[in-house]
Amino acid sequence: MxxxxxxxxxxxxxxxxxxxxxxxxxxxxxxxxxxxxxxxxxxxxxxxxFQSNPSALSVKAIEPSALLSPIIKALPSGTTFELNELVIPGNWKSLSLSEKRSVGKMFHKEVLSGDWENIEYVGRRPNNHAEYRIKKTTE
The missing domain is CATH 1.10.10.10 (Winged helix-like DNA-binding domain superfamily/Winged helix DNA-binding domain)
Incomplete structure (x- = not known):
């Protein structure tokens, strides 16, 4: 048996x-x-x-963290930004509008759920893009 x-x-x-x-x-x-x-x-x-890695199944499997440039870790605390300002320009331009929105929504959810511990949501800019800030570190 x-x-x-x-x-x-x-x-x-x-x-x-x-x-x-x-x-x-x-x-x-x-x-x-x-x-x-x-x-x-x-x-x-x-x-x-026993299933395939979803990123291998579709080009639509875009991770915000995979698109973000290493600069995010080097930004001083208090810096405000829009997501597209941190994404490697060539990568961002190659995305369709719906993919950009998808990445933006995923990033926003990750920030609000605490996956990005050093980033906080500030609000909407006049262009209606979400604005984020690198949190101030307490040492």
């Missing part, structure tokens, strides 16, 4: 995030959109371990 452990075939969002190199917020978004083999139990997404 074989010892079959069904728990060896499933994973949570954090494990999927590590395995695929995608943010937990983005994984949850894909689960909600039914683009992954996943089931929500209570407030937790359970995913099958």
């Amino acid at each position: 074989h010892d079959f452990d069904p728990l060896e075939h499933i994973m949570g969002v954090d494990e999927a995030s590590e395995m695929w190199g995608l943010s937990p917020t983005y994984i949850k978004k894909l689960c909600y959109e039914q683009k992954l083999m996943a089931k929500k139990i209570s407030n937790t997404w359970i995913l099958s371990k």
